[in-house]
Structure formats: C-alpha cells, structure tokens
Amino acid sequence: MDAGTWELRVHGMVENEFTITMAELLDLPLQEHYVTLACVSNEVGGDLVGNAKWLGYPIRDLLARAKPHAGADMVLSGSDDGFTASTPLEVLTDDRAALLAVAMNGHALPRDHGYPARLVVPGLYGYVSATKWVTDIEVTKFAEKEAYWTTRGWSTHGPVLVASRIDVPRPGATVKPKSGDRVVTAGMAWAQHTGIEKVQVRIDNGDWQEAELSEELTSDTWRQWRCEPTGLSADTYTVSVRAIDLDGNVQTSERRPAIPGAATGLHERQFTVE
The missing domain is CATH 3.90.420.10 (Oxidoreductase, molybdopterin-binding domain)
Structure with missing residues (x-):
C-alpha cells in the first residue's frame, strides 16, 4: 500500500x-x-x-x-x-x-x-x-x-488466556548441573492487560516451585521467568510450567485445541542431566 x-x-x-x-x-x-x-x-x-x-x-x-x-x-x-x-x-x-x-x-x-x-x-x-x-x-x-x-468457527471476542512456555532447556537437551545440582530452566509468561503474578515450575510430578520473574514492563507485556530446581542427579526429567495472573487465574492443565478460542494445557520439556 x-x-x-x-x-x-x-x-x-x-x-x-x-x-x-x-x-x-x-x-x-x-x-x-x-x-x-x-x-x-x-x-x-x-x-x-x-x-x-x-x-x-x-x-x-x-x-x-x-x-x-x-x-x-x-x-x-x-x-x-x-x-x-x-x-x-x-x-x-x-x-x-x-x-x-x-x-x-x-x-x-x-x-x-x-x-x-x-x-x-x-x-x-x-x-x-x-x-x-x-x-x-x-x-x-x-x-x-x-x-x-x-x-x-472461531469465538467472537477472543480474550488472551494466561499462558507460559519453556525456552530453556531445549527439547531433549543434555545439560550439566550448575553450582552442584542446580539446573537452569527459563522462559516467558503472558496475560496481556491483566499481568502475570507468578510462575511456577515442576520437575516430573514433584511440588510446584516459585520462579523468579523479570520486572514487569507493563501489564500488556510478557514477563521472563527463571527457576533453578535442585537435587537433580544424572537422569532424564520432565519440566512443566504454569502461570498465574494478577486476577488469580491459574493456567489450566486441561488440553484443548486452538479452535474456537486458543489452545490450552501446560508446556513441558524433557531433558537429561549428565
């Protein structure tokens, strides 16, 4: 144009x-x-x-x-x-x-x-x-x-759902522990115009752990998160992430396809510790 x-x-x-x-x-x-x-x-x-x-x-x-x-x-x-x-x-x-x-x-x-x-x-x-x-x-x-x-077939209003993803480690990566038995996990979380309150990370079926969040630029932008789970010996693990927005909405674990109003479920990554 x-x-x-x-x-x-x-x-x-x-x-x-x-x-x-x-x-x-x-x-x-x-x-x-x-x-x-x-x-x-x-x-x-x-x-x-x-x-x-x-x-x-x-x-x-x-x-x-x-x-x-x-x-x-x-x-x-x-x-x-x-x-x-x-x-x-x-x-x-x-x-x-x-x-x-x-x-x-x-x-x-x-x-x-x-x-x-x-x-x-x-x-x-x-x-x-x-x-x-x-x-x-x-x-x-x-x-x-x-x-x-x-x-x-898509919904009429399309509000963004609270969501998160894992960027580190990469899928199937083999990682070396940091500072003994700590492994770095990191990624992004978003809930535009509401804002992210917290992000939690879980290894396999263990307890949810609080992730560290970057400073919020505005409620309309995503936030980086970082977590270093401990106690990981040489083995293969699955890391999961979920976000919670400022209204208290917890990212759902229920899997559904994108139609009619966005895919849902928790992002997971499998990795191996040397």
Missing part, C-alpha cells in the same frame, strides 16, 4: 463519520507503548507470540471523535485485502494502549506487519483485534455483523 494515498474510514453507528489520511494521522499526538501480541492458533509452547514497541494514535480517541451510538457493542475493522476483525467496543474505549499503529520498534511498520497502518490491541488475540493494512473501522453490533474468522 502507498502511505501517500492511504485513508481510514470511520463510520457505522456513529454521530460523526469521517475519513483520516496518513498526513492527518501523523499530525496527531502519537503515543509509544510496549505491547505483546499473540496468535489464537499458537500451540502450547509455540512461538506465535512476540513483544514490540508500537507507535500510534489511541483508538479510543478516534472513536471519541466519531461518537458511537448507544447500543453499539462492536467495531468491525477491515483490511485492504478484505480481512475483517470483530473487536468489542468496550475494549477499544477503556484505558488500555489500543493503537492505530504506524511504527514498530522505532521504524515504519514492515510490510508484513501491516504497513502503513494497523491495529494493536492488548489483551485480545490478533484475529479479533490486530487488523493489518487497516482501511476501515465500522461501529456496529455483534448481533448484526460477523468477521472473517467468526464465520469459520
């Missing part, structure tokens, strides 16, 4: 319909926020999740200019390629860092991240929020409109 000819139309159940150009958008007071995005089709322990610094204009301010009608409960965002996403209106008008983004990590959006503009919404999976190459925002109702993935 050409940023010089790009336009975003805001319309539907609103008092003031309008169209904004890129030049007009860049003249607005833009904000930068770190936000972790996750794909609903990410398998347990998968890598379809990442964190970046986004520059953009708050979507709630765009909607405030449009003045949604009473009774509206959904924003249907549309892409230049025909994709649509259904986002709860209340999510786009609360205090979270939902952005009409134009830059990522200090540079203009890469083409595959939606250049020249895309949506970034903390706390929702991308299929109901993160429209790339966005050109249309329609304020409407869930009862009246359906989005691309909703018509294919």
